[in-house]
Amino acid sequence: MSKQFTDGQEFRAAPRRMTRERMRWYVDAQPTIAADDGRIHTQPPTIHDDDDYARSQGLPGIIADGMISTNWIQSLLVDTFGSGVAARSRLRTKYIAPIYEDQWVIARARVKQTATLADGRRQIDLEVWCEDDGEKMLTVGDATVYVA
Incomplete structure (x- = not known):
């Protein structure tokens, strides 16, 4: 990539x-x-x-079931890093507040650090979350993706 x-x-x-x-x-x-x-x-x-x-x-x-917001974060990772990211990543989430019917949710990510591995791939460590009105209040977590 x-x-x-x-x-x-x-x-x-x-x-x-x-x-x-x-x-x-x-x-x-x-x-x-x-x-x-x-x-x-x-x-x-x-x-x-x-x-x-x-x-x-x-x-x-x-x-909402918490897996919905986790899937929306995973979808953001796929859209950002490509369809193969599911096989080349780790995602961990924690549900810190409920998501209610008709609530607007935005999946977000921030690069914490990047590194080049011995095999030439890039490791990208991320902070991930879902928010409403700019507050990280719904789902939080971290992810690591590996890209060529």
Whole structure:
């Protein structure tokens, strides 16, 4: 990859709105994949798909599964470093605040440091996060990618 990355450089994805439909897809994904019969399978109410259940658990309404924001960060890495990054990277995230329906989320990254490895590849260590209104308040973490 010919693009150069420098310490402190930041990049971001376009803002995405967390929709009820998007949250539902994640709830249904696991039982649907496990069944592997071509039909959509649902599970009992969760904090990710049922407002009444979420309120019974002390939340104001449904919240997004944390993997959605992690996937949006991974998507930013793929868009920035190329489609092979999933096989040549490490991503670790922590969920520090819930993401609610209709909340706008922006995946971001900042280069912490770069290094040239003995085999000529570049190692790029990143701080990654999802934010809303400029606050790193949703999902935080770090990533390391390796590029030719």
